[in-house]
Amino acid sequence: MENAGEGSAEEGTVRMAGAQTLVRGLEVLTAVAHGPRKLPDLSEALGLTRSTTHRLATNLVELRFLNFTPRVGYSLGPKLLELGHLASRQMNLPRVAHDYLVQLSQQTGDTVHLGIRDADRALYLDKVQGSRRIEISSRIGERQPLRSTGIGKALLLDDSEQSLRQIYEDETRAFPGYRVGEAEWLERMHQYQKSGYAFDLEENEDRIRCVAAPIRDAGANIIGSISVSGAAQYMDDARMKLLIDQVIGTAGAISSEFGWASNTRP
Amino acid sequence: MENAGEGSAEEGTVRMAGAQTLVRGLEVLTAVAHGPRKLPDLSEALGLTRSTTHRLATNLVELRFLNFTPRVGYSLGPKLLELGHLASRQMNLPRVAHDYLVQLSQQTGDTVHLGIRDADRALYLDKVQGSRRIEISSRIGERQPLRSTGIGKALLLDDSEQSLRQIYEDETRAFPGYRVGEAEWLERMHQYQKSGYAFDLEENEDRIRCVAAPIRDAGANIIGSISVSGAAQYMDDARMKLLIDQVIGTAGAISSEFGWASNTRP
DNA sequence: TTACGAGTCCCAATTTGTGAGACTATGGCG
DNA sequence: CGCCATAGTCTCACAAATTGGGACTCGTAA
Incomplete structure (x- = not known):
């Protein structure tokens, strides 16, 4: 058939x-x-x-x-x-991404988010609840800091050193009391930039950890990002490592809907 | 044929x-x-x-x-x-435009230029000499002011009021002695913006007048401009009026090579 | 001049595309 | 609750459209 x-x-x-x-x-x-x-x-x-x-x-x-x-x-x-x-113009990220988010949520059992960069914040566009009984206090339409969320950091993976510093300092002014120091944060971001994903290690919300990856368009520009979030008890280092491939894979699949091809060279 | x-x-x-x-x-x-x-x-x-x-x-x-x-x-x-x-990535303006420039030059008998915006100046990328014995002192690769050249003004047809003021003032600082006052210049620019073309009335070079129009890409962004230049003796008001359609037409033809479609609405 | 490579054009054979309509799935409405 | 309407999917026999071999024309290189 x-x-x-x-x-x-x-x-x-x-x-x-x-x-x-x-x-x-x-x-x-x-x-x-x-x-x-x-x-x-x-x-x-x-x-x-x-x-x-x-x-x-x-x-x-x-x-x-x-x-x-x-x-x-x-x-x-x-x-x-x-x-x-x-x-x-016809594509829009939430519509295209939604099915992938659902699928990823089912595979992992965790809550999945979709976000884009909105000026100097991460804007949450979609959220698919996981099967576990954990409430994550994010809401669609909400704006969160870039530096402390998985979604946010993934959006920054192409930013320059200078731009990263700028963002870190701006957000420090707006939201004091972030527990990761600037040098440490930059260090981690460089690591993420090299690897193509980002973590959130209970930085934005207590007891919540995320694995995130960027979504790219035909010009290889980052147009959004996705993350898998879970309570720290389910998200030990080993599991986060395992999630990386799945998250990058899903982000890649969505990217290819936007014409991104890994072999696009100038 | x-x-x-x-x-x-x-x-x-x-x-x-x-x-x-x-x-x-x-x-x-x-x-x-x-x-x-x-x-x-x-x-x-x-x-x-x-x-x-x-x-x-x-x-x-x-x-x-x-x-x-x-x-x-x-x-x-x-x-x-x-x-x-x-x-x-495969397109490039000078290569695509050249044939159109030659054709326009032959139709009008005048010298035709192609330019793009390079930071805060107009950069001349191509020049096709006309049949008349007039030398125009422009050279390919040269950078000219935006506010006083046809090429330059055509590049500004989408700029905001604020941006126009800024440019006028910056260039006044760099090249004093321009004979058109700010208010007058802005007034003319608004007129040009509405009409989709621009004139140079012996502003940049004595005895030289131009008719210019912008080239647009698929996103309707201005990516360059063309102008027809001639000695003032051949360029009375009536003739300039006649040239408008030809220049806009040629600019439109080049634009459509870049995916511009006049009926593109958001 | 000849030779060559690239592009263009033609025509009979037949592969391939066509369109009518049957069929399925889904949602709305009485 | 079931029936109609709408959208999409699939099949099949016929014929139209595509195919490809090869001839022809340029223009450039040798």
């Missing part, structure tokens, strides 16, 4: 339901994505004849999905810029 | 060389661009049967060019974000 039983994801070219021409055309598109290509390169890369490739490419050019520059090759066209931009 | 003689751009569905399925699929894509659509809407809008539309859409979803949300409809997918982003 599955569609196309032999769905072994070989290498891009999976067998699909009746739209060969469309699929091939779009494959041309993605083949060109990695840099301008000439017709023979394309036809070889896709395993198509020159005729077919040419017809496809010509149509894509006429519809402005590709540019053609004689003696240079085909490159991505304006229509993709246009659609890409419109796509980013 | 033209491509496709009968190119009356009726309404999306133009007849083209052998790739119906591809074209239809891409039409589905652009139909979804204007907001999430349900299957029946799509099939009616494109004049296709439900079956066909569904097959196309399904394939687009599998390739991540579309998202499907039950009970909501189809929306643009992550792959478009990804390709849009890559496309913007």
Whole structure:
């Protein structure tokens, strides 16, 4: 009852339901994505004849999905810029992320949060309650400090040293009494930045620990973050270590909905 | 020598060389661009049967060019974000614009410039000499003031009142002796902002007048500008008025290479 | 000049896409 | 509580659209 039983994801070219021409055309598109290509390169890369490739490419050019520059090759066209931009307007993080959050919550049994950066605070956009009987005192729409929450720290993973200092000091002014000193905090943040995740070790709320990771868009910019939070009794160091992969994995899956591809290099 | 003689751009569905399925699929894509659509809407809008539309859409979803949300409809997918982003990396203004500049220069007989904003100055990236025997003392790579050049003013057409004042005052400090007063200048800029073009009335260089217009990207941001410059003797008010449409037209054509679509509304 | 590579075009064979409609699932309404 | 309406999914026989071999045209390099 599955569609196309032999769905072994070989290498891009999976067998699909009746739209060969469309699929091939779009494959041309993605083949060109990695840099301008000439017709023979394309036809070889896709395993198509020159005729077919040419017809496809010509149509894509006429519809402005590709540019053609004689003696240079085909490159991505304006229509993709246009659609890409419109796509980013249509996406919205909470809607796209929600299902992933639910799934992560079920896998871990813990409460999962989604947040974005709102000026100099972390703004909580979604919360999926875990199965354990622990209440976490966060609410959707609430703004929390960046420096002491998992969500917040994950949002800072691309910030410069200077920017981090700035934030730490601003928040110290606004909320005194944070128990991690500046040097120590910066040290930890550097570690998190290298590793691609962040912890909250009962810093923001007593007895609550979190594992968090950033969500990125097509430009690799951090557009949000997720965290798994639990009572310290369930969150010993060993378990937090285990959660890292799951949290990064889920964040990565959401990121790829926003066009992020781990192999995007300038 | 033209491509496709009968190119009356009726309404999306133009007849083209052998790739119906591809074209239809891409039409589905652009139909979804204007907001999430349900299957029946799509099939009616494109004049296709439900079956066909569904097959196309399904394939687009599998390739991540579309998202499907039950009970909501189809929306643009992550792959478009990804390709849009890559496309913007492949584009570069001078290369894309050059041919348009040459064409505009030939049409008008005047010298045409291309510039971008570089911090608080206008940076000249390209210059196409006109047919008249007039030397204009600009050079590619040169940085000029924003407030007194056509190129510069066109770059400011989206700036706020506050930002304009700031720039005027900064440049007054750097280059005293500009003959247009602040109030007058702001007044003119407001007029230009409303109209979508800008003049340089011998402000930057004696006896030289320009007509300029901005180039926009998919997000409607101003990414550069072009200007037609000529000796004042050839550039009376009447001729400048006539040039406006040509300059705006050329700027618009370049803009559309960058995914700008005049009908892009939030 | 010849040779070559890249792009363009043509046409018969047939693979592939098409559309009518049956079928399923889901939510709203009487 | 069950029935209708709506949205989406799937199948199949037919025919239309796509395919690819190869010929043709440029323009550049040798």
